Every structure is written in C-alpha cells, then in structure tokens.
Amino acid sequence: MSPPHAPTEYPPILIPRSFTTTEGNKTGSWRFLRPRYDEKTAPCSVACPAGEDIGRIEMLVTQGLFKEAWETILLENPFPGVCGRVCHHPCEAVCNRHDFDEPIAIHVVERFLADMATRYDLRPKLPKLPPRPEKVAVVGAGPSGLAAAYFLTRLGYRCHVFEARNEPGGILRWGIPTYRLPEAVLKNEVVLLEAQGVEILCGKRMEMGFLEALRGEYAAVFLGCGHGRARPLVVPGSQLPGACTDGLQFLESIRLGFSPQLKGTVAVIGGGNTAVDVARSALRLGARPILIYRRRRGDMPAFPEEVEMALEEGVVLHELRTPVHIEPSPSGWSLTLQTMEPVGQPEGLPAEVRPIPGGVERMAVEKIFVAIGGEPADAFFAPPEVGAGTLKLGNCLLAWAGDGPPLVYGGDLTVEIQSVVHAVASGKEGAMALDVLFREGLEAVEPILASCRVGPGPALSMEVFLKGLRCRRNAHVVKYSEINTDHFTFAPRIAPPRLLREERIHGFAEIPLKISANLAMQEAGRCFHCGLCNQCDNCRLFCPEIAIHREETPRGRRIDYDYCKGCGICVVECPRNAMSLEEEEAS
Amino acid sequence: MKVELPDHELMHSGHVGCPGCGAAVAMRFLLNGLGEKTVMVIPACCWSIIAGPYPQSTLKVPVLHTAFETGAAVATGIRAALDVRGERDVTVVTWAGDGGTFDIGFQALSGAVERNEDFLYVCYDNEAYMNTGIQRSSSTPYGAWTTTTPGRDWKKMRKKNIVEALAAHRIPYAATASIAYPDDLVAKVKKARSIRGSRFIHIFSSCPTGWRIPSELSIKIARMAVQTNIFPLYEVEGGVRYTINLKPKGYLVKEYFRLQGRFSHLTEEDLDQIQEMVEEDWELLLRKAGTMPSL
Ligand SMILES: Cc1cc2nc3c(=O)[nH]c(=O)nc-3n(C[C@H](O)[C@H](O)[C@H](O)COP(=O)(O)OP(=O)(O)OC[C@H]3O[C@@H](n4cnc5c(N)ncnc54)[C@H](O)[C@@H]3O)c2cc1C
Ligand SMILES: Cc1ncc(C[n+]2csc(CCOP(=O)(O)OP(=O)(O)O)c2C)c(N)n1
C-alpha cells in the first residue's frame, strides 16, 4: 500500500528482451541429406585425347589468368599452338553447351593462349621431378616422339630424340601446309620443349642395328617414326613413269620451298587429310583439282571442316568413284574411273561400296596425285603383333624382347585415329608407362595408368599422375541435364575472323586470323565449367541457414554442418554441378 | 551475380525456419540491403518463430514482436519515438507475412501509408497462413490447395494484387522482389531505404512445407514464378510511374504448377485457364508501364 499523498508511481515497463543468439541451436541435427563440395569431370576433357582440363582452362581465361590457363594446357599437352590450329577438336563435339546454344570454341581459345604466350615470350612454370638415373632414346621428332620426350623429361629422365631429317616436327614440319600451320608456331613450341631439357639430335636416321648400338646407354626406346612412306596406287598404268605423284612428297616439296606452277585439271586420289591438303595446295599453285574418293563425302577420313573449306575454295569432289586404269594422252593422262554405289553402312563405320556394273567414266587430267594412306618407311619400325612380350595400351604398345631395352611404339604406328593429338596422347601414355615400369615394374603399369584416367578414359592426365589437385575430381561425367541453365544466358559462339576465299587461294598464308583477349574471354565466359567450382558463390548466397562460409583454401568455402539443415538449395543452385547431395549416414 | 554478402551478416545461424525456407533467404537479403541502423517490427507470422524463442534472437538488429494486425501501427509509433530522439538515420521496417499484410494488418497498413508515415513495410509472401498450418489468405493464388481450401474446394478466387492496392495510395515507392533475384532485391531495398515516406516491398518467398515442394527447389520455383510472369518484377514510383525490371524467358505456367503439390489436383484445362489469367495480368501490367517494353 502506498501512502495516500505520495506521487503516482508507474509500474516499470516489462518487455522481455532477448539477450542471446540462436547459435546455441545446432539445427544441423535436423539434417538427413548432406550437401558437399564434389568437383566432377567435364565431358570435353574426357573427349580430348590429351585429357586437357578444359573446363578449368576456360575458367582461368574468363578470369584473365592467361598464363595460368596456358600452363594448365601444358600440363597435359606441349602443343597448344599446333593443336589450337590443326586438331579436329573432338572436345567440342561433346560440349554440354551444344544442347543450350552452341559448343564452346575450345580450339580457338587454345590457339589464343599459345599466341599470347609467344607474343609475350612467356616461360611456363611446370612441376618437374628430381633427376632419375635412366636415359631414354626417342626415335622420330614428330608430335608423338616430342611429346614422349617432353613428358619423360618432366618426370626426371634424360631424353635424346633422334630425328632423320634436318628439322624436328615430323608431319607438322613437312606435311601440313602453312595455310593451316605456320612454321613459326611449331618452332616456338619446339623451343619451349627444348627449354624443358629435351635434347633433339637432327640428321640422325636410326637404322636396323640401332638397338644394338644404343644398348647399355638407354634404358628404353620410344619409337615414333610415323608413316613416312606413301601407299602406292596399283592399277594398270599407275607404274608408268610420271603417271602418279606421291601426295605427301608433293606437300613436302612445297614445305621445302619448291612451289611448282601447275595448270589444268589435276586428279587427287584419296579421302584423308593428305588428299585434301594436296588438293588445296594444288589449287593455290594454279591447278583445278578434283578429289576422287571411292565412298561418300560423309565417309571421308579427312576432318569435315577441312573438306568444307576445300570445297569453299573451289576444289571439286567426285565421290563414289575409284580409278581403274591410267594411260598417257596428248594433254597428260587419261584416267578411267569406276563408279560405285553404297550397299550398306555398318554401325559407326564408313559405307560399304560396290562397283556399278558398266559404270565407267573417263577423264583427261594434267597430273594425278595419290594420297591413299601411308605405312612405316622402314619395315622394322612396324610394331610387333600383340601377344607374348607385348602390352597393348590405349594409344601405344609396350614391347620387350630378349635382353634389349623395352620398346614403346607410339604415334601413327599404333594409334586408332591418326591425328596430332592422338600422337601427343601416345607420347604421354608411353612416358607414364616407362616411368611406372622403371619404378614399380611391369605389373603396376596397367593399374596405375587406369587410375590416371580422365573420367572413364581413355584419355590420361599427367596432372593426376603427378598427384596434383585434379586427383580430387569425381570421375562422374557431367551431363547437360545436370547444369542449372537458369544461371546462363544465350550467347552465340565466336566466329573467328578469317581470310576471304579470294585472299586464301593465291598463297599459303594462314587462314584464321588472331583474336583479341577480349573475344577470347567472352568465348571462355560462355563455358559452363561443367563440374568445376568457379567461386560463383551461389551456394553461399542462397543458403537459408548462413551455413556456408568463405575461407582461404583452394576450395574457397566450407559448409558448417552444425547448422546446415540439408535443404539442398546450394546443390541445386550450383550452376555447374560442383556439389553433391547424399543421404546422411544414420548415427 | 553482383550481390556480395559480407562475411559477417546481420543474421545468425541456428534459426528455426524449416529446411529450405524462402522467408529466411528473404530476410538475409533484406538485411544486406538495410545495414545495422534498422529497427524491425514483426507481427505474428512464421518469422515470429524463426527469429528464435525467448531469450534468443537470430537477428543482430532490434526486433519488436507485436500483435498480428498491428505491424504498420507499431512502426508508426517507433518512427515517432525515434524522431523525438533525433535518430533520423535509423530505418524502421515492418516485416510481415501475407496474412498479416493482405488481410488482418491491412487496415493499419492502409492507414499508415495514407498518412505517408516514414517507414518501410516488407511483406514476405508465402501465399498462406503458414505458421498456423497453411490456411488460405487473400494472397493464396487461384487454384491452390490449403487446409481451408481442401480437396475440390481449392481456391477459386484470384490472388489480391497488393502492390496495386498500395500504389493506389500514391505512396513514394512500391515494388515486387523475389528471393531468386538477389541483385534486384537488394537494389530495391537500398533504393527504398534512401526514400522518405511510406515504402512497400512485396517479396515472393517460397515455402517448402506449405507448398508441398522439395526443399531444394525453393529458389528454383521462386525463379519460375518470375519467368512465367506469375510474379513479375516491377516498381511503381509515386503510385504511377511503372518500371518492369526483368523480361522473362517465358516458361509456361504449367511447368511452375506441375512442380508443386499444392496444385497437383489441377487439370490441363484448369492450367490453360490459369495461363490465360496470367497473360491477362501481364498485359495489364504492360499497359500500366505505358509500353510494350522493348526490354
Ligand atoms: C598432309 C597431312 C595432313 C594432316 N593433317 C592433320 C590435321 O589437320 N590434324 C591432325 O590432327 N592430324 C593431321 N594429320 C595426321 C598427323 O599429322 C599425324 O597423325 C601425326 O603427325 C603423327 O605423328 P607421329 O609422331 O606419329 O609421326 P610423324 O609426324 O610422321 O613424325 C615421325 C618423325 O619420325 C622421323 N623418322 C622416321 N623414321 C626415322 C628413323 N629411322 N630415324 C629417325 N627418325 C625417323 C620422321 O622424319 C618424322 O620426323 C595429317 C597428316 C598428313 C600427312
Ligand atoms: C489476432 C490473431 N489472430 C490469429 C493469430 C494466430 N496466428 C499467428 S501467426 C498466424 C498466421 C500468419 O500468417 P502470415 O501472416 O501469412 O505469416 P506466415 O505464418 O505465413 O509466415 C496466425 C493466424 C494471432 N497471432 N493473432
């Protein structure tokens, strides 16, 4: 009771005030699904025979880290400048972006990086292992031999490359015309390779007895001597003097600096890259070339883009025809052709064809070029039959006989598809196989190589072999349906500038022109970076629990499982499937 | 994504929202745009619970929990008190659910904005009374199942257009926003914060529990609401100047409805009809925006 005249007293305002946070509630205990960071494999990197880490390369380019991007290629392939130009880029055929708008122009970015490195005269910083006692001899300085030597050198071995000709490069130097591969591009990459410690000895043709001579000095030999001899055309009249010109020799003479003037119609027999290059070169020297191929255009082993460019330039294709007879004529030669028809198409193979009865054509030509495939110039370089004493790997063959050093056959001698990047892949595989053989023995070769596959393989990763960060990748290959396309907008694929047709056909200048850094970044920016975290921060941004925190680690962030309720938003909102959601283990 | 969330946010972990709660994401973005000079008024709603039981609070700004229908009135009072104390740099924000905004709190809201009280009213819209067990509100969309519109009695009325109602009060700023578009949301919050007088933001906030959707699709579904034109992103300044902020990719309404359990009873014909309704609303909005925008 208050006294009667005391002043009025108001009761205190009683509003309960919170004084602690909710962090005491470990809401992570509600969780029955568990998100985690889980980088996966991009389809492009599986399809690249050299296993380049393409998703990451594009990411680095997007961030303007050009040198790092270039070095990331060099981890797996010493020839970005060459491959950015002549590789048939199987990577792009499987690019997930294809299902959205158009595939990433991976080869254009690759070429840009190599050109950038040349322009600024960059030297790569690559992991190199301490020296090993074994020395390895490499026969042939084509892409397979050079790649083998490059990877062996990085693994710590001393390598001598013996090359018959006076310059390295193989078909890159003597076959592929300069409108596709300028000489300087090859030279620059060979110089970098030598700077890594590869020793190339030119003008050293290895003869039959070389194995004997090398014994004791070299612990192994890599054979990458390619298909130096053209397969001859055998039809009545083909042996007449001057009737047939070997296509590969024709290309070589141009690369040696002899450019014969041609005129009139010339026939080019064949459907591979050599035939197409012969036709395009002949066109540039003044002839009207006609390509003669026994199956259909779609069956040609030449890369489709090359065929398309050839036709664009004015080369004529006569498909479903095969030469049966050659005889001299007043203006040159008279070529008799048998017309063919397709009879069936076995799954994944070129069509089967048969002659159409009575289907005979005759044409008058000035010259006949033959480019119907090659074989090893020296029979003793042909790889042995697979059997006892051999181990068949993806792109090369390991053989050991008697007490001689083990041999690895690679490049065109053993690959399934004759291409530069397959040659590189075989060199890398050979280098890994020899390293395992020396250090752990034959039994270990297959299992260790299998553990270095990119996704399901067959491409192999040197970075994984060297236990780099790429080891952490899940082998699962990211599908288009696993990309959250809400986070991407349509953007057309880059159309790199090139010489006009008129500018092309009068010389051997390179056709595609250089692109700016800006365009390269734009193109790389279209990449989904399938399965790879590019630090976009979506997972952290959309988390209702504030349970994802940034940190200074390569991964860049961590999930606080004390509070993560397992809603799964982060996993769905990750644009590129770099996370996984799994059932929580019962505790 | 331009939004940069700071490493130290104004909200703590350990809140008790359901897994995947869109309203929790909405609060995170809101606070990011507001900063710490904020006083929050929360009338009864899920967020009364999410914020934590006494003596906890999940927010690092002062919060006043108030009665269901009083969000705008309490904010008015707090603003007046702050003005007396000369604290002009503090933003007063009411944070209410759709029930507390469209229905029971509407008269207080209408009154406050008619007087052009200086505060920001944010409605996080989960399209029903979720906290009390999914009862329909005037924000529940046409076609939806709730516990008070069960079975064949699914809701046959359209969703009330709250932004239009607020714009009709000719307030300085009214806008829609979505948890799926953080850049847009935060930009709108910052803009609203810089304006004096009554401001209103309507945030679409998915509710896995009430909508019968998988929690991981919470953001995705909010994004689809925008992309289908069901929930367009736009602003109205001074009650008359319309700006549409995003041109949708144009998903079909169906794709949005088919992901949600609350719409699972709808037939193809129902969905076609809803598609028409959505198009009608969108065209109306375009007309108000004064153009067929070449966005
Ligand atoms: C005209 C043409 C165009 C082509 N275009 C493309 C293309 O666009 N893209 C693509 O990916 N692929 C292309 N290819 C295929 C590609 O060039 C080959 O698959 C690749 O070069 C094979 O590499 P390699 O190392 O096995 O052999 P090669 O490149 O043939 O190199 C073999 C090397 O071994 C040397 N050698 C041979 N015998 C001896 C010996 N006894 N002692 C010492 N050295 C020896 C040779 O002189 C040569 O330098 C083309 C091929 C040709 C012919
Ligand atoms: C006057 C009054 N009536 C009813 C309630 C019970 N109640 C508390 S929260 C709520 C629902 C709120 O719905 P909404 O505003 O949409 O917010 P949500 O829970 O959906 O987030 C109800 C009905 C109350 N607190 N006060």
Ligand code: SF4
């Ligand atoms: S989008 Fe990028 S990472 Fe994905 S497949 Fe294409 S190039 Fe590779």
Ligand code: SF4
């Ligand atoms: S959402 Fe972004 S930051 Fe998070 S894991 Fe995926 S790519 Fe990385």
Ligand code: SF4
């Ligand atoms: S009921 Fe819905 S709005 Fe309420 S806390 Fe759960 S998810 Fe969030």
Ligand SMILES: [Mg+2]
């Ligand atoms: Mg509600």
